[in-house]
Every structure is written in structure tokens, then in C-alpha cells.
Amino acid sequence: MTTIVDVARAAGVSTATVSRVLNNNPQVDPRLVATVLEVIRDLGYRPSRVARTLRTRHNRVWALIISDVRTGPFFADVVRGVEDVAYEAGYSLFLCNTDEDPVKEATYIELAVAENVGGVILTPSGPRTDLTPLLNSEVPVVLADRTIPDQVADSVLVDNVSGAYEAVNHLLTGGYRRIACITGPLTTTTGSHRYLGYSKAIEGYGLVVDGSLVRVADFRERGGRLAMQELLDNAGRPDAVFVTNHLMTIGALQAIVDAKLTIPTGIGVVSFDDMPWSTLLRPTLTAVAQPAYDLGVESARLLLSRLGGYSGAARMVTLSPSLQVRGSSAPKRRLAARRG
Amino acid sequence: MTTIVDVARAAGVSTATVSRVLNNNPQVDPRLVATVLEVIRDLGYRPSRVARTLRTRHNRVWALIISDVRTGPFFADVVRGVEDVAYEAGYSLFLCNTDEDPVKEATYIELAVAENVGGVILTPSGPRTDLTPLLNSEVPVVLADRTIPDQVADSVLVDNVSGAYEAVNHLLTGGYRRIACITGPLTTTTGSHRYLGYSKAIEGYGLVVDGSLVRVADFRERGGRLAMQELLDNAGRPDAVFVTNHLMTIGALQAIVDAKLTIPTGIGVVSFDDMPWSTLLRPTLTAVAQPAYDLGVESARLLLSRLGGYSGAARMVTLSPSLQVRGSSAPKRRLAARRG
DNA sequence: ATGAAAGCGCTAACAG
């Protein structure tokens, strides 16, 4: 491996000069710059980021700690949003999947400080996620998609309440009345906020939330399927269902198919989380699309601003989801008219 | 930030002793170990991986350089396969998305050597990908999913030929005869091998490949849609289509829907790449499932073996895909029988 | 069994 010393020797200058050339220090004789650059090229020299980081105490690496890239397009999009901004700014990414496991999460947080990363973008697994190792080490942190009770860090969120509200309100104005809700753990902000939006819409319409139509599941496919089966087995079947994430939606759709119900005549469906194949289903699936890529971009921007020296109070950026109206939630009136 | 010096001072020992404790060196007095450990805990000391890497020239980080985590579940699964093994073994991952851009790819390769990573797992963007920076620096490399002409590195591949062969053969035995193929760029091994499997199946059945039924597209949704439209506009329409990746399949399905054709009576469909929602489509989609997660796992294992000292010739691991037979390729005979 | 000291590759005062 060739080091800065080799370059210095070959160019007949000191390592300090080579270092200056490397860092575009303008007060170096242009002729020296030229020769040094040439030697660097000839020797195929690459400055060691490790040594540089140790010396400058500034690591051009971020840790991106999320639950799981595999769970649908959401986190994959977030990752790309973060990476694209990071790449532009000369940073690279540690990707850390926690699977919502607090132990893994803590391990990765420790790793981030051990690696002395420049910043962390984190989707906390829950309200008890411990940021102190990060805060103690003064590593800037941005919380993405979920936040933590005490506003100790910048955060970028999707407006889950209004997204859910819009979705359910859309069903209500379409004539659906017995609208079920399959939501995720209410301990997560995403779960509780989407449920909140659901109840707000129901109550805002002058109706009352019927507990028998609400199922708290686990954000996973199996959970969605079981919840939907329960809802369909019940005496008072729903005439529509709002499912609060895409995995549970897959499960719920499966259950609906198994029960030989047709959508939307038998039951209307709206999903939180849009998917690239929503339009391939028959009927096409109405869904709340989340700005996942932008969520990554905004998180990265907040981090960059902290790295740029900003040290004000914790900021919170909220992004709006958008309802994609498609066939699975067609208005009842129209359906009735067609039938009549 | 607390360093090894602080710990040494507080414990009344030398930094060498602290280092030994840190590295579980057995020849330290157990009583000293205890006190040092206690001081470490009290001070919340975390050894700097950066300093350690600089000193030992051994970085417990790998670079995982792929085309794009977002393009469907495939790469996301690969990433998790790699990460799970890496995590177990105490390594963490740089995630690098190249978007098949040779410049970005080269940049990330340079980054990998600059960061002095312990190893690289790479999905080369094409046959011209330059591994020399890695090889010169003696960074072990594993090629995942695609390989490069000269076998200079270990590689883990999916048997694309046999996967494609099986898929097309399945259509043939189902009674389909005018089977079209929408494939990706033949410059990629995935593209050419899947096309090869297609032709092998056709010819193995005693038929001849009809060039008018073959479309070389770009592995993207739009490309798949356009190719399918062309095929349907043609005089001699296909009675089935084999699409060689999931994005093009989405496009092709869109085109089929637009043309108001029914599957499989109007046209049979088999896709390379299975997707979690294949069973939600009506009819359900027959697809070749790739062992993406295992591909990541195997790649990581090969890397680990190199890091463990293995220095034999380049190895090649081939994983078998599996055909998931579903509704979109139902046998023609049965369809005819039903109609009759 | 423990400590002193050198040095990994780089940057940044400080001199000159």
C-alpha cells in the first residue's frame, strides 16, 4: 500500500505539502501541485480515510439504522433518498437493519459511536430507544419516520393522522358506513397516529367508533390476514376496511379472497402505503402513498445542516402523504346504481 | 470523548494492559481485568474502531456495491442475506447503490479501498467493471448475481439458464407454442443467460426460435410495457410470454391489460423473479423464484472464508431458482377442455 | 504479568 510518505518522497517534498495538495490548499506553488498530482496518479495513491478520520475526528460516514429494507418498498426508498443526498455531499452509509429488535438497535447505536460516524439517521424501534450514547458523543441524530417522546433530535415524519383521515373520509363520502380498521401496535407512533386519523374521520362524520371493527395487529402479513378473518367471521361484518400498512394489506386481501368476497361490492379496501403493483390488482387498490424517498432526502438534509454547524433546537419536518384513489374503494352509490 | 488513556489512568495501569483486556488477552491478572472492566463501564468507554483499524490494518467493514435496493425485493433480500451473516461475524456494511452507472461504481470501488474495507461484495454493472483497485489493494472481492469474464474473484450466481429453461419448458408442456421472450440487455449475464435458457427450451422441444417473438428490452417497467405492446401489435401474436425480470413483467402485464387480453386464455405469462404479491394477482402469476437471500448469505460466506485465510483459486457457487407454477400459465389443454 | 515506547497514515500548528 502506498502512503503519503511514498508520495512525498517520490515528489521530493514533505508530507505536509502532499497533504495540502490533497486538501486543495491554495497556498501551494502551482508547479509543486502539478508534480505532486502526477506522482499521486503514477503511484495510484489513495489517501486513507481511516487515518484522516482519526486525525480530523470527522468521519464522512453516516449510520442509517432502520427496521428492515426488505419490508416492501418503503424503507428501500428511504435508503435511496438518504444515499443520494449523502453521495452528493461526499458521505457514505452504514446500513443497519434492526428488525425492530431493541438489542440489535442498541448494538448498532454503539457501533455508530465506536466507528465515530459523522451522523446517524434512525428509525427508532420504539419510544424506549436510547439515544444517549449518540448524544453523549455529540453525534448528530435525525429520527426518520418515527419519533421519540422527548424532542431531543431533529425528526422527519409523515403526517400519518391526516393520511389516515383522508383515507377513511374518502370511504365515508363514498357511502361506506361500517368501516373496519386494521392497525399496527399502538405503541408505535405510526400505529397510533393512523388509528387516530381513522377515529377522527369516523367521529368527524358524526359516527361513533365501533370497537368490534377495530383490530390491533402487528404490521405483518400474517397479522393482517388473521385480523381480516376475524372481522369477516364477526356477526356485524364491515362494509369496508382501512388497513394501516402494506404488509397487513397483503394479508387482508388474501383473507378477503379466501372468503370469496368481491371488492369493492362485498367490501371496500383502502391501504396505507402505496405499492408499485397496486394498479395491477383487480380492482386496482386505493392507497395512501407515502413520500418515502423524500423522507430520506429531508432526513439527510437535516443531518447536513447540523454538520454544517447549525445548533438550534430540534426541528420537526412533516411530509404529507397523498391518497391515490382507485377501484377498491369505488363509491357505494355508483355501485348501487350500476346494480339497479 | 474518553480514550484508552483515560481508562488506563483511572485504573492505574498502562494502556497496554487496557488494550489486552479489551482484546481478551488471557495473560492478564484476573484482578486487573476486573478493575479495568469496571473503569471501562464507569467511564462509558468505547474503543475507537477507527484507531484500531488504522493500527491493525484490518477493518471490520465490508462494502456492498449493488445496482439499486429499490428495484423490487431482489436486492433488498440480497442485502439482508449479506448483513445477517456480516452482523453475526462482527462486520458492518457500507451500502452502495450504483444505478448501473460505471462512474458511480468506480467511485464506490475507490471509496472501498480508501476506507480500507475488509472486503467487497459487488454486483458488477457490466463486463467492463474494473476490479484492479480492489485487487491491487488485496481487498477480497466476491461477485454476486453477475460475474465478469476473467474469473478473478469468487462469485455467487443464480442458474439463470436452467431457471429460464424450466419456465419456458413448463409453457411448452402446457401446450403453448408461440412463446415470446422479453429479455434484458444481452451484454449482462443475467440477460443473455435467461435468453439462452429460453432458446434451449424452444429448441429442445424441436421448435425453432422465432426472432419476431423476441424482444431485447432494458429490465425496466417501461421497456417491458413497450416490448409487450410491440409483440401484441405484431401480425403473428404470441400465445404466451416469458419475461425475464419482475419490472418488465409489471410493464408487460400493464400492456396485456390495456390490450384487454385475458390471462392465460388470451396469453400465458411466466415471469423471472417471483414477488410477494404474485399470488394476489388474478390469475396468480407463475414465476421463477430466485434465492436472493441465500445469494447474499453465500456471498458473505465466501468473503468470510477469504478473510479466514483461504487463498485458493476463484470459486463459483451456483444457486438454483425454483419455478412457482400458478394460474397465469395454466395448461392450454385444460383451458380448452373447460371451454368445451 | 506488566509497562515503555514506537508507529499505523494523516493533518495542522508552528517555524522558517
Added chain:
DNA sequence: CTGTTAGCGCTTTCAT
């Protein structure tokens, strides 16, 4: 404008 030198935090001979 350039060179000398002192570390960044850690590991690892080499002594003791």
C-alpha cells in the same frame, strides 16, 4: 510558500 514535528487512539514488540 514549505518543512518539521507532534499527535489522533489504538496495538504490539521488546524489555523487565
